[in-house]
Amino acid sequence: MPIPPAYALVATDLDGTLLRRDDTVSPRTRAALALAARAGARHLVVTGRPVPGIRGLLAGLGYRGPAVCGQGTQLYDAGSGRLVRALTLDREAADAALGKIEAQVGPVFAAVDQDGAEGRTLIEPGYAMPHPTLPAQRTRHRHELWAAPVVKVLVRHPELTDDALAEAARGAVGDLATVTHSGPGTVELQPYGVDKGTGLALAAEYLGVAADSAIAFGDMPNDLPMFRAAGYGVAMANAHPELRAAADEVTSSNEDDGVATVLERVFGAGPGRSVRRRAVQSDIRQ
Numbered sequence: 411m412p413i414p415p416a417y418a419l420v421a422t423d424l425d426g427t428l429l430r431r432d433d434t435v436s437p438r439t440r441a442a443l444a445l446a447a448r449a450g451a452r453h454l455v456v457t458g459r460p461v462p463g464i465r466g467l468l469a470g471l472g473y474r475g476p477a478v479c480g481q482g483t484q485l486y487d488a489g490s491g492r493l494v495r496a497l498t499l500d501r502e503a504a505d506a507a508l509g510k511i512e513a514q515v516g517p518v519f520a521a522v523d524q525d526g527a528e529g530r531t532l533i534e535p536g537y538a539m540p541h542p543t544l545p546a547q548r549t550r551h552r553h554e555l556w557a558a559p560v561v562k563v564l565v566r567h568p569e570l571t572d573d574a575l576a577e578a579a580r581g582a583v584g585d586l587a588t589v590t591h592s593g594p595g596t597v598e599l600q601p602y603g604v605d606k607g608t609g610l611a612l613a614a615e616y617l618g619v620a621a622d623s624a625i626a627f628g629d630m631p632n633d634l635p636m637f638r639a640a641g642y643g644v645a646m647a648n649a650h651p652e653l654r655a656a657a658d659e660v661t662s663s664n665e666d667d668g669v670a671t672v673l674e675r676v677f678g679a680g681p682g683r684s685v686r687r688r689a690v691q692s693d694i695r696q
Contacts, residue, residue: 419617419624420446420673421610421636424457424464425541425593426629426664427646433543435471442670442677449677454478454613454624456606456636458592460523460531460561461486461493463544476616480523481590481600481632482609483561485616493527494616499587499601501556504563507583507599508552511565514582515575519566520552525559532557537566540595562600563587572597576631591650592632607635625676627661627669628653644672 420443422428428435443453455477457464461484468477474489485494504522512518519537524530531546532555533539539546549555555563567575576591579599583589587599606628614621626633626640629649634656637643645657646668654660661668 417451417623417625417641417676418619419454419614419621419640420451421454421456421624421626421640422669423606423628423630423633423636424455424459424467426648427627427633428455428664428669429467430665433467436667436670438667439670440471442667442673446673446677451677452617452619454610454617456482456610456613456626456633458590458596458598458606458632459544460484460529461527462529463531465491465527476613478606478609478613480561481588481592481598482604482606482612482635483600485609485612486527491527495612496525496561497601497604498525498559498561499563499599501560503586504560504599505552505556507579507586508563508565510582510584510586511579515567515570515578517568518575519568520555521546521564522555522560523562523564525561529558529561536568537564538595540566540593562598565597565599566595590632592630598632605635606632607639610636610639625672627672629664644668 458481460480468488477486477488479486483497487494521533521537532549533546534549534552572591576597579589585602588602590598592598611621621639622641624640625642626636627644629646631650631652633653643657644659644661645654647663661672
């Protein structure tokens with residue numbers, strides 16, 4: 411039996427973190443994840459993508475465990491292909507939230523991720539998908555976005571920066587939804603109080619471990635709640651400044667195997683490993 415590691419979970423975001431620009435995981439990073447697994451740690455994907463947008467990718471990785479999807483709205487068991495839990499955004503509240511945002515900043519373009527393991531991504535006229543590899547179906551009118559239950563709404567503005575839009579949206583929607591900034595061109599609304607931190611906590615409970623036994627990797631402000639729930643947060647060199655400022659450590663970029671760099675040190679260094687839980691050592695922030 412291997413000696414239990416300092417971290418029972420390796421929680422990774424996908425886009426801009428574990429994945430390279432071409433949606434692949436490098437051989438070095440795959441080897442580092444295998445190193446962590448041999449030490450007894452479980453890999454936990456924590457992503458903003460909904461379940462339909464990651465199933466093929468997880469299969470290619472040989473990933474068999476639970477995955478947190480849709481900004482914490484979905485817990486999916488990749489091994490059984492079963493959606494364990496899903497939280498939907500009230501559609502009337504979502505439509506009202508969009509109205510409040512538009513009253514603040516002018517017209518926006520919207521899309522939705524539908525509920526369910528087979529849910530579709532619907533985009534209204536004018537909305538451009540920030541990630542072209544993810545499938546989407548265009549609608550003719552906004553009201554068609556609400557045809558079925560949704561887990562989150564994606565919002566884009568023709569002129570405002572993502573940071574400005576996210577800030578304005580938070581001020582406008584109040585407790586109608588949680589607002590997240592999850593990537594270039596991606597400001598999202600999900601059920602109020604739901605985020606990657608709550609998703610990590612749910613997955614940790616499902617696995618029978620503590621959330622703060624996780625070492626977490628991310629690149630955008632939507633990863634902040636995950637960092638707060640985890641024991642140690644690592645931001646990529648390409649991360650948003652807000653996440654880098656909150657991280658315990660900044661590693662190299664997703665293109666330069668930043669996840670692998672840390673995992674090799676943590677799980678390959680033996681008893682003298684230099685990364686410890688935040689409660690033990692909190693002065694490593696960069």
